[in-house]
Amino acid sequence: MNRQNRTEKRWPARVMILVILVLLAVWLQSVHARSGWQQAGFTSFSLGFLLLLAYVSANLLNTARIPLISGYIFAGMVIGPHITGLLSHVMVTKLRLVDDLALSFIALTAGATLHLKFLRKRIVAIVLNISLLTILVFVLVSGFLIVAGPFFAFARSLSRPQIIALGLLIGVIAVARSPSSAIAIIRECRASGIFTETVLGVTVAMDVLIIIFFTVALAVSRMITAPDPVLNWHVFSALLGETTVSLMLGAVLGKGIAVYIRKVNRDLPLFLLFIAFGISKASFWLDHFMEAQYAVSLHLEPLLVCMSAGFAVQNLSSQGARMLESLERISLPIYVLFFALAGASLDLTALRMTWPVATGIATARTIGIFLATWLAGTIQGDPPGHNRIAWMAYLTQAGVAIGLAQLAERQFPDIGVYVTTLVLAVITINQVVGPVTFKVALEMVGEAESV
Amino acid sequence: MKIAFTLLIIIFLVFSGYHLTFRNVRLPFLARQFYFTGSEFLFLGVLLGPQFLNLLDRPTQNSLAPFISLLLGWIGLIFGFQFERTKIKNFAKSSFTAAVIEGTACFVLVFFAVYCIAPLFLDIPGGMKGDAAVVLAATAACTGQSGLALVVLEYGARFGRLSRFLRLVSSIDGVVPFVIFGLFFSWRIGGLPYLSGLGELGGGLIVLLISCLGALLIFVFFLREARKESELILLLIAVAILAGGMSSTLGISPLFLTFLLGILLVNTLREKERIYQILITVEKPAYLAILLFLGANWRLTSAWIVPLAVAFCVYRTLVKVSAGMFVTRLASSGEGRIPALLGFGLLHQGGLPLAMLLDFQQGFLFQGASGIVGLVLLGVLFNDVVGFFSLRRLLETSMQ
Numbered sequence: 001m002n003r004q005n006r007t008e009k010r011w012p013a014r015v016m017i018l019v020i021l022v023l024l025a026v027w028l029q030s031v032h033a034r035s036g037w038q039q040a041g042f043t044s045f046s047l048g049f050l051l052l053l054a055y056v057s058a059n060l061l062n063t064a065r066i067p068l069i070s071g072y073i074f075a076g077m078v079i080g081p082h083i084t085g086l087l088s089h090v091m092v093t094k095l096r097l098v099d100d101l102a103l104s105f106i107a108l109t110a111g112a113t114l115h116l117k118f119l120r121k122r123i124v125a126i127v128l129n130i131s132l133l134t135i136l137v138f139v140l141v142s143g144f145l146i147v148a149g150p151f152f153a154f155a156r157s158l159s160r161p162q163i164i165a166l167g168l169l170i171g172v173i174a175v176a177r178s179p180s181s182a183i184a185i186i187r188e189c190r191a192s193g194i195f196t197e198t199v200l201g202v203t204v205a206m207d208v209l210i211i212i213f214f215t216v217a218l219a220v221s222r223m224i225t226a227p228d229p230v231l232n233w234h235v236f237s238a239l240l241g242e243t244t245v246s247l248m249l250g251a252v253l254g255k256g257i258a259v260y261i262r263k264v265n266r267d268l269p270l271f272l273l274f275i276a277f278g279i280s281k282a283s284f285w286l287d288h289f290m291e292a293q294y295a296v297s298l299h300l301e302p303l304l305v306c307m308s309a310g311f312a313v314q315n316l317s318s319q320g321a322r323m324l325e326s327l328e329r330i331s332l333p334i335y336v337l338f339f340a341l342a343g344a345s346l347d348l349t350a351l352r353m354t355w356p357v358a359t360g361i362a363t364a365r366t367i368g369i370f371l372a373t374w375l376a377g378t379i380q381g382d383p384p385g386h387n388r389i390a391w392m393a394y395l396t397q398a399g400v401a402i403g404l405a406q407l408a409e410r411q412f413p414d415i416g417v418y419v420t421t422l423v424l425a426v427i428t429i430n431q432v433v434g435p436v437t438f439k440v441a442l443e444m445v446g447e448a449e450s451v
Numbered sequence: 452m453k454i455a456f457t458l459l460i461i462i463f464l465v466f467s468g469y470h471l472t473f474r475n476v477r478l479p480f481l482a483r484q485f486y487f488t489g490s491e492f493l494f495l496g497v498l499l500g501p502q503f504l505n506l507l508d509r510p511t512q513n514s515l516a517p518f519i520s521l522l523l524g525w526i527g528l529i530f531g532f533q534f535e536r537t538k539i540k541n542f543a544k545s546s547f548t549a550a551v552i553e554g555t556a557c558f559v560l561v562f563f564a565v566y567c568i569a570p571l572f573l574d575i576p577g578g579m580k581g582d583a584a585v586v587l588a589a590t591a592a593c594t595g596q597s598g599l600a601l602v603v604l605e606y607g608a609r610f611g612r613l614s615r616f617l618r619l620v621s622s623i624d625g626v627v628p629f630v631i632f633g634l635f636f637s638w639r640i641g642g643l644p645y646l647s648g649l650g651e652l653g654g655g656l657i658v659l660l661i662s663c664l665g666a667l668l669i670f671v672f673f674l675r676e677a678r679k680e681s682e683l684i685l686l687l688i689a690v691a692i693l694a695g696g697m698s699s700t701l702g703i704s705p706l707f708l709t710f711l712l713g714i715l716l717v718n719t720l721r722e723k724e725r726i727y728q729i730l731i732t733v734e735k736p737a738y739l740a741i742l743l744f745l746g747a748n749w750r751l752t753s754a755w756i757v758p759l760a761v762a763f764c765v766y767r768t769l770v771k772v773s774a775g776m777f778v779t780r781l782a783s784s785g786e787g788r789i790p791a792l793l794g795f796g797l798l799h800q801g802g803l804p805l806a807m808l809l810d811f812q813q814g815f816l817f818q819g820a821s822g823i824v825g826l827v828l829l830g831v832l833f834n835d836v837v838g839f840f841s842l843r844r845l846l847e848t849s850m851q
Contacts, residue, residue, distance in 0.1 A: 042700045052669065097458075
């Protein structure tokens, strides 16, 4: 049976699920809750509803080659407070408890997909791509925002230093890409080859580096927006210390996970869930505790700890495959919820106001990626055909970028909402376009087995 | 932060605890008994609750509503999955009937006693006497299999025929009381204004049926395609939360709705075995989490509770023994000779009454409800200890 026939057979069942879910939601919305228990019940219903609706509609959209992650975000947008209102603002806020967990999970998976052996083999190409991508994308995107930002309506209420900070933060976030999307597409196409491996290496390694770049951007932005701007070099030494401690802690934790897998090897998915959740919460707790008790700012970066832990399990033990398999078993509900909630929390009113900027950022980012990959390929002496289309493989953006935007929102309440809205708008564009272009690129270089 | 921290603590306790619990480790008898049934989690719940650490207070529990829905939905599905038509057909008809009659008789006898006596000692408003009696009777009628498992672990599987029959009774006798509890729940709490023409019970039933049908159709359509394990996990989590939340909003029992759904699924789906395997993976952790939540809300509201719990357990024992005597006559034809004092082997209460109690605690928020919860919890602890001795004695006697 060919793909088209299979698709034709499947879509009526998927549509039926959506119809049933919507009917149930409409029915429940008409019920007047008399007690706190009934109101809490509606929150639970919304969570189950969101999970199912996002997953089924993403699968439905996937038949039109729209990637699943884009489908989750889109489903979240549709049922969120701005379009149908099936999920209210309050409910979305309540359900966002899962954010930190999901981000830690994504980081753990990203770390575990990095193979040291492969990284060594393609190290020059990867370093060259990463360096050029970081510099050019950052310069073009932040430059665009700093120069053109004041001409847009949303920025009129912002001061010059705030616009510069906004440019720096979004410029750094624009460098991030999505390992989960990249891996999903590579698996979907059963792709393999030099092009595929280089893209994977750059994408995953970039997700480690982006956290360091982002922390630097946060420190510089804090300095710029402070009433008394002084470049505090102590911030950078503290960052270096925090990064080192986070990486080391992650490595130790990774060894611990490997020992658990080797010796206990029970309930591994749940153990990893607990670890991911524990790291994200313990980092925040330690941060607050040290600040409140000793006036010491010790900010361990949970994403970096998790990524380092995943990397350690994969490369310093023989348990990497087992861990990846376990992560995959339970990652689906977490991913669906995370991306659907990210879509539901999109401020579409702000998005309507900022779409010209979002398009501008996406364009600047794409130009930066094109220049960087073309230059890197030319220096490396890669085939010209590859160099011309390599940019298509780097557009996808998701989890970590959203997480970074949220961190920025917490650190800079004045400009944070713009950062999140713009980043989500750009991600929405990139997540719809990026996976499709990546798939096309894999086909064009002849590394995709099936399409 | 508090919600996340509490959830983290619960996950840690439950998943680290369940590997250590339910084992026959060498401890003094009472401690082993306590440990084997997971009763220590009730006390951990008390520790986490408002009386001590205040981590699991009422607002936090409300925020964890999806988690509670997931627990109740999950346990309901597991219970429903035990009623597969082909497996039930394997039992002798007389044994099945005997088990059902035993459970129903216990329910009726405990119901009337509690209805008349409990309000004299507990602060239960007049209109709520029936609510208290139904939950106490339904939980009292259920028999758990954990006691039998412990005795078999202790003495080896030497009691073939009788232990098989006890296992059958303990898996069936809670059905009728549980169905009564579920329907009563729908009648008392559920019902929608536009269905008032059908009466409170009729309205509740319609709501129950529509909800159940909706959830079933989601399953059926979802499983029209071959699904990977990760997709089935997603489906189960989502439907358990959805059905649990839907039933809470509509005022019907989440546990009962998912129980009905479980029965329908196990008798209609081809994928039932794969689904059941996923469900039972976290059965024990789910049960321990229920104990934590119950423990957090456990209050000894009246000085009468402890003597009342003892009296309740003694009465329950008498009822179980009497009902047992009655049904052994029925079952003896199908299962060979069954000892007349069968009821002494049916005192353990198991996990289902605890899930029903959590369900009750969520839906029935009247004055005196916490007293009823306290009474049942004391009863469960008491029966866990007494049940083991009486079951062992019964099995030993039957060997002679």
